[in-house]
Amino acid sequence: xxxxxxxxxxxxxxxxxxxxxLHTPHGTxxxxxxxxxxxxxxxxxxxxxxxxxxxxxxxxxNTYHLYLRPGHExxxxxxxxxxxxxxxxxxxxxxxxxxxxxLGDLRKISEEGVAFxxxxxxxxxxxxxxxxIEVQNALGSDIIMAFDECAPYPAERDYIKRSLERTxxxxxxxxxxxxNTENQSLFGIMQGGMYQDLRYQSxxxxxxxxxxxxxxxxxxxxxxxxxxxxxxxxxxxxxxxxKPRYLMGVGSPDCLFEGVERGIDMFDCVLPTRIAxxxxxxxxxxxxxxxxxxxxxxxxxLDAECDCYTCRNYxxxxxxxxxxxxxxxxSMLLTNHNLHFLVKTMERIRTAIEEDRFGEYKKSFFEKYGxx
Amino acid sequence: xxxxxxxxxxxxxxxxxxxxxLHTPHGTxxxxxxxxxxxxxxxxxxxxxxxxxxxxxxxxxNTYHLYLRPGHExxxxxxxxxxxxxxxxxxxxxxxxxxxxxLGDLRKISEEGVAFxxxxxxxxxxxxxxxxIEVQNALGSDIIMAFDECAPYPAERDYIKRSLERTxxxxxxxxxxxxNTENQSLFGIMQGGMYQDLRYQSxxxxxxxxxxxxxxxxxxxxxxxxxxxxxxxxxxxxxxxxKPRYLMGVGSPDCLFEGVERGIDMFDCVLPTRIAxxxxxxxxxxxxxxxxxxxxxxxxxLDAECDCYTCRNYxxxxxxxxxxxxxxxxSMLLTNHNLHFLVKTMERIRTAIEEDRFGEYKKSFFEKYGxx
Numbered sequence: 001x002x003x004x005x006x007x008x009x010x011x012x013x014x015x016x017x018x019x020x021x022l023h024t025p026h027g028t029x030x031x032x033x034x035x036x037x038x039x040x041x042x043x044x045x046x047x048x049x050x051x052x053x054x055x056x057x058x059x060x061x062n063t064y065h066l067y068l069r070p071g072h073e074x075x076x077x078x079x080x081x082x083x084x085x086x087x088x089x090x091x092x093x094x095x096x097x098x099x100x101x102x103l104g105d106l107r108k109i110s111e112e113g114v115a116f117x118x119x120x121x122x123x124x125x126x127x128x129x130x131x132x133i134e135v136q137n138a139l140g141s142d143i144i145m146a147f148d149e150c151a152p153y154p155a156e157r158d159y160i161k162r163s164l165e166r167t168x169x170x171x172x173x174x175x176x177x178x179x180n181t182e183n184q185s186l187f188g189i190m191q192g193g194m195y196q197d198l199r200y201q202s203x204x205x206x207x208x209x210x211x212x213x214x215x216x217x218x219x220x221x222x223x224x225x226x227x228x229x230x231x232x233x234x235x236x237x238x239x240x241x242x243k244p245r246y247l248m249g250v251g252s253p254d255c256l257f258e259g260v261e262r263g264i265d266m267f268d269c270v271l272p273t274r275i276a277x278x279x280x281x282x283x284x285x286x287x288x289x290x291x292x293x294x295x296x297x298x299x300x301x302l303d304a305e306c307d308c309y310t311c312r313n314y315x316x317x318x319x320x321x322x323x324x325x326x327x328x329x330x331s332m333l334l335t336n337h338n339l340h341f342l343v344k345t346m347e348r349i350r351t352a353i354e355e356d357r358f359g360e361y362k363k364s365f366f367e368k369y370g371x372x
Numbered sequence: 373x374x375x376x377x378x379x380x381x382x383x384x385x386x387x388x389x390x391x392x393x394l395h396t397p398h399g400t401x402x403x404x405x406x407x408x409x410x411x412x413x414x415x416x417x418x419x420x421x422x423x424x425x426x427x428x429x430x431x432x433x434n435t436y437h438l439y440l441r442p443g444h445e446x447x448x449x450x451x452x453x454x455x456x457x458x459x460x461x462x463x464x465x466x467x468x469x470x471x472x473x474x475l476g477d478l479r480k481i482s483e484e485g486v487a488f489x490x491x492x493x494x495x496x497x498x499x500x501x502x503x504x505i506e507v508q509n510a511l512g513s514d515i516i517m518a519f520d521e522c523a524p525y526p527a528e529r530d531y532i533k534r535s536l537e538r539t540x541x542x543x544x545x546x547x548x549x550x551x552n553t554e555n556q557s558l559f560g561i562m563q564g565g566m567y568q569d570l571r572y573q574s575x576x577x578x579x580x581x582x583x584x585x586x587x588x589x590x591x592x593x594x595x596x597x598x599x600x601x602x603x604x605x606x607x608x609x610x611x612x613x614x615k616p617r618y619l620m621g622v623g624s625p626d627c628l629f630e631g632v633e634r635g636i637d638m639f640d641c642v643l644p645t646r647i648a649x650x651x652x653x654x655x656x657x658x659x660x661x662x663x664x665x666x667x668x669x670x671x672x673x674l675d676a677e678c679d680c681y682t683c684r685n686y687x688x689x690x691x692x693x694x695x696x697x698x699x700x701x702x703s704m705l706l707t708n709h710n711l712h713f714l715v716k717t718m719e720r721i722r723t724a725i726e727e728d729r730f731g732e733y734k735k736s737f738f739e740k741y742g743x744x
Contacts, residue, residue, distance in 0.1 A: 040693070040694075040697045040699060041690070041693065041694075042694060042699050042701045044699065044700055044701070045700040045701065045704075046701070047681075047701070047704065065697075069693065069696065069697055070668070070689065070692075070693040070696075074668070074669060074689065074693075077669060077671070078671055078687065078689060078690070079671075084687075084689075084690055085690065086685045086686060086690075296442075296446070297446060297449060299449070299450055299451075309419075313458045314458060315450065315456075317442065317446065317450060317456075318413070318450070318456055318457065318458075320442075321412070321413065321441065321442040321446075322412075322413075322414060324441065324442075325412045325437075325441060327412055327414050327416065328416055328417040328700055328703055328704070329414045329416070329417065329418070329419070331700055332417075332419065332700070332704070
């Protein structure tokens with residue numbers, strides 16, 4: 001029995017969209033789900049109670065960052081990540097692979113693993129599949145991710161093939177290294193770039209390891225959205241029906257709808273929290289750049305259709321004032337709204353799937369929101 | 373009848389410390405009281421509900437800042453400062469005088485008022501007593517302050533005398549200009565530097581105007597603390613018993629105790645909020661600099677004797693991690709704790725006065741806290 005199990009409740013009649021449930025040691029997650037990102041053991045600018053209040057049931061935290069600061073052993077001594085950061089719902093940690101590979105000149109890949117230098121102090125480190133799992137075991141997150149290579153776009157077919165095969169070998173090593181299967185579940189990650197046969201190869205290899213969940217990696221890395229949607233489409237078909245499917249690093253409203261429509265169950269993205277700190281809001285009428293002069297004397301809420309704390313209590317004029325004054329409350333209120341917006345949108349998506357009207361809901365959503 | 377009235381409940385048997393109550397259009401304030409500062413229509417890094425939850429009954433906001441950004445007319449259109457910032461308890465606004473005089477080379481004083489340039493964009497402005505009151509009337513704060521000159525330290529006796537006399541003339545103009553006496557009360561400000569006879573002169577002149585409250589200005593401007601305490605001592609004696617006394621810009625724990633002991637009822641200071649953002653906490657055991665290496669693996673709360681949200685839920689190790697990672701939550705949690713610490717200390721001071729043991733409480737507080 002895995003620590004994390006997936007229960008498929010219902011599939012939409014007209015699309016591949018599906019309604020499910022993820023059972024974890026820290027609660028049940030209704031899927032499809034959006035996971036707010038809490039990189040350094042905090043969802044930026046939010047108290048954990050506020051994240052719970054807006055309905056988030058699982059957050060993502062970053063292994064690379066926590067390994068470097070404050071260090072996974074310290075988090076273990078603190079009683080694990082949940083206790084350290086005061087979050088008693090589920091946590092998924094990534095493997096650190098994505099961040100390490102993003103370091104560019106600061107890292108070097110071999111079969112054994114990746115040598116890299118810290119972006120904080122330049123210190124030398126070596127990450128392997130075993131090390132990533134050791135760190136994630138120390139953190140104690142409910143879902144831990146395989147250490148993979150997220151290949152760049154565009155990339156030669158040869159490179160992608162060699163990379164995905166190494167990712168499979170690394171996955172086997174991750175599975176072997178995972179010491180806490182009772183409380184934590186390891187998800188595998190499919191790679192293969194934009195090549196259909198390589199995606200198929202990757203899927204077959206990782207599904208063979210019978211893990212409790214699978215992610216689609218290597219998307220949203222610079223390719224056109226149409227390409228991403230096409231790849232997503234066949235990737236999902238290669239994955240088992242009875243396991244959750246997680247599309248990594250994707251979270252704009254259009255990608256969420258397109259992903260759900262293709263059978264994705266889990267999403268994460270820094271977008272809602274990052275753009276909030278830059279003064280941008282996701283609203284039912286599309287994106288709002290709060291510093292714009294048109295909001296100077298706009299005493300209406302950020303989103304008239306929203307019932308979040310921010311929209312219940314503050315005007316656009318006030319939010320604009322806070323942003324222009326570099327006030328921390330600006331980040332707090334906009335982050336709260338943006339996360340609320342995505343979490344509630346996913347809630348409505350789930351209801352729409354239950355009621356076999358996902359397509360209609362998608363259409364009505366974008367009639368107001370527009371495309372970005 | 374003034375909008376704001378003071379009720380003296382009890383005077384300590386051994387000191388001048390007194391227990392009172394300030395009745396305002398936005399609730400009753402138990403005194404002595406510490407007022408958190410919300411410079412730009414926000415107590416930095418705090419939701420207003422959090423400020424209420426920790427027990428604050430009145431906050432201070434800054435006329436100079438709000439006049440420049442977002443502009444007092446905008447705040448008036450928004451329905452006043454309370455509504456604009458979502459704070460339904462009492463607000464005191466300063467006059468803008470202190471900030472304008474702090475601009476140094478950017479301002480020029482005349483009998484009529486002060487010409488200055490904005491610290492934001494260099495634009496030219498002219499503040500007069502009438503203008504300050506107009507702005508404060510637009511903001512709609514419960515207590516509005518007279519436009520005065522806070523003279524520097526040290527300063528020649530002649531300069532101080534001329535300055536305080538102008539401050540008195542400005543006070544009469546403020547009183548004359550004040551248009552909303554039903555909902556807002558104007559407090560006068562005593563000046564006179566460190567010269568006892570000038571303090572007496574200032575007091576007599578302003579008390580003559582029979583205002584609902586009086587502040588002691590021109591202290592904590594660089595003079596030694598012993599000098600400040602000595603001046604405070606005789607200043608209070610020159611003010612009426614039946615009016616609240618407000619010591620402006622003072623809020624370190626030692627100054628609060630020394631002020632209360634000398635008969636001060638109201639305090640404000642940016643100290644607890646500002647040092648919080650710099651990673652410093654006020655605790656029952658003295659100041660804690662959270663980034664210090666000694667707290668790296670300290671899994672105990674910031675202050676074992678504190679029951680605030682921060683101390684109930686987080687460890688020093690976590691707070692240190694947040695601060696070192698430049699996380700916004702660091703400012704949020706430390707601000708919450710520091711304000712809680714001062715607000716609760718004032719609560720305990722009030723109880724001690726009621727029970728005639730203010731002196732004992734002061735002694736026991738500093739035995740643990742030390743002197744800073």
